[in-house]
Amino acid sequence: MFTKDLLDKSSQLRKKWEDEVRRVIEKNPDQKERWTTVSDLEINRIYGPEDIKDMDFEKDIGYPGQFPYLRGCQTTGYRGRYWTYRMFAGMGDAEETNKRWHYLVKSGQTGLSTAFDYPTLMGYDTDSPKARGECGKCGVAIDTQEDFMKLVEGMPLDEITTSMTINPPATILWAMYLAAADIKGIPLTKIGGTIQNDMLKEFIAQKTFMLPPEPSVKLITDTVEFGTKYVPRWNTISISGYHIREAGSTAVQELAFTLRDGMEYVEDAMKRDGLEVDAFAPRLSFFFNSHIDFFEEIAKLRAARRIWAKAMRDRYKAKSERSLWMRFHTQTAGCSLTAQQPYNNVVRTATEALAAVLGGTNSLHTNSLDEVLCLPSDHAVQIALRTQQIIAEETGAANTMDPLAGSYFVEALTNKVEEEAWEYIEKIDDMGGMISAIEKHFPQMEIADAAFKYQQQIDSGEKVMIGINKYESDEDPPIPLVEIDDVVEENQINRLNEVKRKRDNRKVAECLKDIKSACENNKNVMPYCIEAVKSLCTVQEICDVYREVYGEYRDPGMF
Amino acid sequence: MADRRIRILVAKPGLDGHDRGARILARAFRDAGFETIYTGCHQTCEQIAATAIQEDVDLVGLSCLSGAHKYLFPEVVKILKDKGADDITVVGGGIIPDADLQYLYDSGLKALFTPGETLDSIIDWVNQNIAPKE
Numbered sequence: 001m002f003t004k005d006l007l008d009k010s011s012q013l014r015k016k017w018e019d020e021v022r023r024v025i026e027k028n029p030d031q032k033e034r035w036t037t038v039s040d041l042e043i044n045r046i047y048g049p050e051d052i053k054d055m056d057f058e059k060d061i062g063y064p065g066q067f068p069y070l071r072g073c074q075t076t077g078y079r080g081r082y083w084t085y086r087m088f089a090g091m092g093d094a095e096e097t098n099k100r101w102h103y104l105v106k107s108g109q110t111g112l113s114t115a116f117d118y119p120t121l122m123g124y125d126t127d128s129p130k131a132r133g134e135c136g137k138c139g140v141a142i143d144t145q146e147d148f149m150k151l152v153e154g155m156p157l158d159e160i161t162t163s164m165t166i167n168p169p170a171t172i173l174w175a176m177y178l179a180a181a182d183i184k185g186i187p188l189t190k191i192g193g194t195i196q197n198d199m200l201k202e203f204i205a206q207k208t209f210m211l212p213p214e215p216s217v218k219l220i221t222d223t224v225e226f227g228t229k230y231v232p233r234w235n236t237i238s239i240s241g242y243h244i245r246e247a248g249s250t251a252v253q254e255l256a257f258t259l260r261d262g263m264e265y266v267e268d269a270m271k272r273d274g275l276e277v278d279a280f281a282p283r284l285s286f287f288f289n290s291h292i293d294f295f296e297e298i299a300k301l302r303a304a305r306r307i308w309a310k311a312m313r314d315r316y317k318a319k320s321e322r323s324l325w326m327r328f329h330t331q332t333a334g335c336s337l338t339a340q341q342p343y344n345n346v347v348r349t350a351t352e353a354l355a356a357v358l359g360g361t362n363s364l365h366t367n368s369l370d371e372v373l374c375l376p377s378d379h380a381v382q383i384a385l386r387t388q389q390i391i392a393e394e395t396g397a398a399n400t401m402d403p404l405a406g407s408y409f410v411e412a413l414t415n416k417v418e419e420e421a422w423e424y425i426e427k428i429d430d431m432g433g434m435i436s437a438i439e440k441h442f443p444q445m446e447i448a449d450a451a452f453k454y455q456q457q458i459d460s461g462e463k464v465m466i467g468i469n470k471y472e473s474d475e476d477p478p479i480p481l482v483e484i485d486d487v488v489e490e491n492q493i494n495r496l497n498e499v500k501r502k503r504d505n506r507k508v509a510e511c512l513k514d515i516k517s518a519c520e521n522n523k524n525v526m527p528y529c530i531e532a533v534k535s536l537c538t539v540q541e542i543c544d545v546y547r548e549v550y551g552e553y554r555d556p557g558m559f
Numbered sequence: 560m561a562d563r564r565i566r567i568l569v570a571k572p573g574l575d576g577h578d579r580g581a582r583i584l585a586r587a588f589r590d591a592g593f594e595t596i597y598t599g600c601h602q603t604c605e606q607i608a609a610t611a612i613q614e615d616v617d618l619v620g621l622s623c624l625s626g627a628h629k630y631l632f633p634e635v636v637k638i639l640k641d642k643g644a645d646d647i648t649v650v651g652g653g654i655i656p657d658a659d660l661q662y663l664y665d666s667g668l669k670a671l672f673t674p675g676e677t678l679d680s681i682i683d684w685v686n687q688n689i690a691p692k693e
Contacts, residue, residue, distance in 0.1 A: 118573070118625050118627075122574045122601070124574070129603075130574065130603065132630055133573065133627035133630025134573060134574055134625060134626075138575075138626055206577075207577075207601075208576045247578075248583075339654075340674075373654060374656060452587075459678055481656050483656075484626065557598055558582075559569075559581075559582040559585040
């Protein structure tokens with residue numbers, strides 16, 4: 001990166017500065033002994049040319065749209081189009097959530113994003129005894145195609161893209177989306193969006209699982225195969241670090257485990273007959289957390305693109321440029337928010353959103369100030385959306401691409417994060433891949449260790465959380481909380497019963513038999529799922545078939 | 560014979576998978592010298608009550624972040640009572656709005672720990688309020 005002359009000069013100047021530092025801190029000591037990122041990476045007092053002297057500009061940095069894509073995959077960045085404002089929404093029933101979607105679109109949101117309630121996420125209908133008390137609480141309740149049609153009512157599915165945070169029953173909810181497009185007369189080639197569909201991180205972190213890891217990955221690969229053939233604009237997996245981070249991982253762990261999960265999906269899909277890596281890899285997308293440590297997050301997002309490009313080129317021999325691109329959505333960190341002094345969360349979210357933008361995110365969800373307490377209110381969600389719009393259109397942060405490139409600190413930190421992530425990735429390779437690492441509880445325990453350590457640092461005051469362990473106040477300003485009434489559950493059960501009464505139950509039984517046979521004969525389940533949801537099979541009815549054929553995964557409860 | 564140590568069951572009722580807090584707390588309880596059992600995620604209220612009785616615990620700590628606490632927490636208390644195990648104390652934690660606290664106390668929860676609580680303060684509460692059964 002630098003000439004020998006410049007490095008010599010810099011090291012002379014640095015020595016002089018270091019002498020001065022020693023003199024100053026004798027009189028005026030530093031506030032603390034260790035200066036670390038929120039993930040506990042040690043940070044130097046200063047960074048200079050010597051910290052990045054081994055970098056090669058062409059090989060390691062380059063320009064946007066060029067290998068290693070450190071500075072972004074698209075050639076023109078945000079000048080052509082800002083990132084997608086994609087606020088996560090889901091509450092109560094399909095009608096209520098549809099109302100929120102319309103409100104967000106009217107407020108300038110540019111992409112839809114769905115939060116489903118726990119019964120839907122876990123593959124149970126609202127009337128299951130396991131679902132008691134959960135209906136509509138953490139997202140929208142969807143039992144059948146009829147609910148789904150209400151959800152997308154009035155949404156131009158050929159114009160707006162939709163992200164669905166759905167994992168174990170992803171085949172079914174995606175089938176509902178495809179069926180909805182079909183019912184509205186929109187060809188599958190015209191619709192676009194993302195299903196999260198990343199089961200490995202569920203075992204590692206979010207714990208919304210249904211089947212054991214292997215059949216879980218099989219169903220994911222079914223969607224990859226089906227999407228590659230028939231729904232070319234759809235991202236069939238959003239390989240997600242968000243939840244890994246929320247479970248308490250460090251930034252390095254988030255990056256390493258997420259990318260190694262991604263590699264596992266690539267490897268599984270490449271085993272399918274007729275699926276070339278370049279056919280499906282361009283539709284893999286990613287999802288990261290943007291936590292409170294500004295520079296660590298920027299470094300993480302930049303490193304993510306470079307690691308993925310190298311892995312796709314060198315490990316999987318992808319030829320197409322698009323296969324090397326890492327496109328990702330970012331969400332600000334829910335776990336960084338505090339119930340105490342909740343208005344401070346606006347500031348945290350703005351900072352995290354700015355880090356995501358400077359890290360070059362393609363899509364963003366900003367958390368609402370009340371999200372630590374309840375589902376966000378209209379007012380709070382609008383402030384969160386406006387935060388993105390202000391960053392995009394007022395601050396100038398989007399004027400130039402990857403503005404922090406070449407910063408001694410940012411480049412050194414990016415290298416550090418990448419180096420440590422590769423160490424983890426190789427360790428997992430040595431264990432025989434991610435499924436086997438998960439079976440050994442390796443990522444789970446690494447995250448548990450990091451989470452425990454962080455909590456101790458908060459309790460001891462070593463890490464500061466304003467309002468929690470510093471600048472506490474006796475009285476917090478009241479904020480209005482959104483509450484989902486229990487009547488939602490009652491109504492949803494009534495609707496479900498009504499659907500079961502009027503549908504053709506013989507057809508339902510046939511569809512379920514076909515899905516069972518597809519599972520048993522290792523066929524792609526997608527065409528059967530589309531048929532089943534159109535015939536008004538419920539989410540649970542289909543998931544019960546999966547559970548019957550593949551068995552259920554139980555949380556081993558390690559801590 | 561050495562005194563029996565306090566036995567605690569940390570449990571996640573319902574479908575919620577946010578187990579960060581539960582696992583941190585289970586570790587902290589173990590490090591504090593309590594005998595600690597963790598159920599793992601996705602337990603029904605019946606399963607939790609059955610484990611609590613079978614393991615003869617002194618305290619059940621329920622964790623829920625899905626918003627279903629108003630149904631799940633009282634249900635565990637009720638099942639324990641129905642089975643004649645109301646000598647087992649039940650406490651809860653998670654994202655619980657202030658407005659729900661009184662309802663939960665009235666339903667038999669002995670303490671509720673909400674965001675911002677330190678591990679030490681929870682351990683102190685246990686030491687002050689729970690005595691191991693004879």
